[in-house]
Amino acid sequence: MTTENPDRPPLGNALLAAALLLPGLAAQAEEPPERSTLSVKYLNYEESQSGLDRVHVDSPSVSLVTPIAGAWSLAGSLTSDHVSGASPRYHTAISGASRMKDTRRAGDIAITRYLPNGSVTVGAAYSTEHDYVSRALSLTGTVSSADKNTTWSFGIGGSDDAIDPVNLIVSGESRQTVNVMAGVTQVLTPHDIAQLTLTRTQGHGYYSDPYKMLDNRPRERNQNTLLARWNHYHEGSGGTTRLSYRYYTDTFGIRAHTLGAEHVLPLADGWRITPSVRYHTQRAASFYFDPVYDATLGAPFPPGYVFGGTQFSSADQRLSGFGAVTLGIKVAKEIGRYWTVDLKVEAYQQRGAWRAFANGSPGLDAMRARSIQLGLTRQW
Known part of the structure; x- marks a missing residue:
């Protein structure tokens, strides 16, 4: 079974985000990095529903950023996701839990x-698993004001995906997306910096999930994302508070809000601790159906289902109306001048009842997930 998530951002969009939305929210550097940085990460991720183990992921990765030829830099990463377990049970009345095992390998490279x-960055990415291949290219750039207090960012990217599910529901399908992004980063005070970014993604092709029964989605999907971020430096403690708000909308009918907050607190002897919290709420896609089934046909058919019809429908939990909370903490320790080790733990829980502003999808089984990431970084 595929591990590809048909609702995750395409590689082209991910490349743009990586180039423009820096974790520290500092304006993109106008000079190449002074040192090379090599990072090795290992992520362990598990999902569960109603006391049952579901998806298990082991994901080692390595990334490198290095200056080259004076006014240039090179960045690249390699990731291998080893996925096993059972697909999520989307409703209490429909198990739908089929066994799966797959390996996804991905890599990207960018030259700045x-x-x-200002700066100009060209990037490329490639991802493959046994039934899904994705290729992406991107071009991003920044332009700063004379005083360096304002930085305008822009980007364009595209991806081309090939889809060949092993159950042969479809064969030789594809999906193409084009992404554009524009943003501005503004230094407000000596202690405050803010960023506003708008992303537009237009895609066409195969969006249905071939491994889910009665899953038929439109062949076009346009997505808009507005992201606002603000960082505040606390002079007394030397810590930084990072706040973010994300609004998302698409032509599937989903409307989503995401609020995030984290605080980076430096401690003695090179220690640093970063607690974080995130809340997400979304409206269901217009063709999503809850577990209220046709009285004549029974489960799992949605009301009014017509055999051989062309109506759109999906019981995918990712397209439902729900709320979700993520709690996390990251601990990092500097070892000497050039080494850093870090550990990050996150716990996620998703429920239909936690949706804000309106009722969520009532038949959803609560889903829980936890992730543990261990990292080692070396500079020289």
């Missing part, structure tokens, strides 16, 4: 040219 008042 630094200019007196």
